[in-house]
Every structure is written in structure tokens, then in C-alpha cells.
Amino acid sequence: MSTGNTLLGLLATGPGHGYDLKRRHDERFPQARPLAYGQVYTTLQRLVRDGLAEVDATGSEGGPERTTYRLTEQGTGTLLDWLAEPVPPAPVTAANEIFAKVTAIIASGHGDPADFLRAQRAAHLARMRELTAVKTAPGAPLSAVLSADYALTHLDADLRWMDNAAQRLGGLAEEVTSA
Structure with missing residues (x-):
């Protein structure tokens, strides 16, 4: 499962900062391995670099400064393409x-x-x-x-x-x- 596409899916529900997106991921995918904070922020930076997400706001609201991200139009298109594509069945493997x-x-x-x-x-x-x-x-x-x-x-x-x-x-x- 692509972390980038998963974060795009989470951003489709509304803007969020890294901590919020990690929390949403871990709540929505309880059986998955929890995301590491570093992985979330690195992926967000890549999504911004690629034009799939953008900074929505930066603020502290009485706590540490947080950057909130939102999905771009291009990010929505990428997400919709990913959601429409069937997942290939797992290969038959003797590596089990x-x-x-x-x-x-x-x-x-x-x-x-x-x-x-x-x-x-x-x-x-x-x-x-x-x-x-x-x-x-x-x-x-x-x-x-x-x-x-x-x-x-x-x-x-x-x-x-x-x-x-x-x-x-x-x-x-x-x-x-x-x-």
C-alpha cells in the first residue's frame, strides 16, 4: 500500500497536519503497521513537491507550530486514478x-x-x-x-x-x- 496515496485519501476528507494525518491513518487502518512521524512528514513534503498537496495554513494555536496540508486538484486526480485501479491479486508464491x-x-x-x-x-x-x-x-x-x-x-x-x-x-x- 502506497503511503502517498493513503495520505491523499486522508487529505480528501479535509486538511490536516502531519500529527493529525498519522492519527487518522492509525485509527482507520487499525491492523496496519502504524505510520512513523518521519514517514508522514517526508511523504507530505514529496506530495507538495509533486503538486499533489499544498500547504493550507501554518499556525500554533497555543501549541507548537503546525503546517496544515490540503489536497490539490492534481492530487484529487491522482487519488481518483489510484482508487479506480484494481489491485493485482497476490502472486502465487512458494516464499510463504x-x-x-x-x-x-x-x-x-x-x-x-x-x-x-x-x-x-x-x-x-x-x-x-x-x-x-x-x-x-x-x-x-x-x-x-x-x-x-x-x-x-x-x-x-x-x-x-x-x-x-x-x-x-x-x-x-x-x-x-x-x-
Whole structure:
């Protein structure tokens, strides 16, 4: 996810200063890694340089001096282009760490892949319980519910893969050790 495009989306809701934009980001994307202040200000400077945002005002209002930014017309166009573009599906990859660990356990002979899959399944189920609690909490914000649903769907896909892998362990072990 592009930090610049995300900040453009936040600026589309109204002008804001760096601290405010970081707070809005962290509230609206609760499952994402929080933005660092330095990243916010560096990105804002780049958006201004590229004509996508501009300084709206500078003032202190009884506190430290803050610069408020707003979206430009060009920034709105860039945001609309980004929002209209479908996100490419994630590539099918063998770089998934769960897959890599199962394969390494089989290839190295260190450990039991079925035991690892059981432990991983338990970790996934625990995380799914946490996410379900987040999305069913009274007054949960829509952004938290949508984020939890997204993560739950991916965890469910991992669980289905783990079930399939557990069923195929014998064949996979022969394939890896004969290579």
C-alpha cells in the first residue's frame, strides 16, 4: 500500500497536519503497521513537491507550530486514478513462510511437519479468535470490522492450505527427499 496515496485519501476528507494525518491513518487502518512521524512528514513534503498537496495554513494555536496540508486538484486526480485501479491479486508464491518451514522440516529431517502444522493451526485459530473479538466488540468502527474480516479470510485460506498439506505430507516428503 502506497503511503502517498493513503495520505491523499486522508487529505480528501479535509486538511490536516502531519500529527493529525498519522492519527487518522492509525485509527482507520487499525491492523496496519502504524505510520512513523518521519514517514508522514517526508511523504507530505514529496506530495507538495509533486503538486499533489499544498500547504493550507501554518499556525500554533497555543501549541507548537503546525503546517496544515490540503489536497490539490492534481492530487484529487491522482487519488481518483489510484482508487479506480484494481489491485493485482497476490502472486502465487512458494516464499510463504509456513510453506517454507514445512518444506525445510521435511528436507532437513529436523522435526515433524505434522507437529509444526498442528502448532501453526493453533496459532492461527488463536489469532482468529482475537480478530473475531475485535469485529464483534460493541461499537467497533467499520474500518476495524473490515480489516478483521480481511485478515480472517486470509487466515482461513491458510488453514485450508494447512489441512491439504497435512493430508499430502507423505507424498511431499518423498518428493523433497528424492530431489
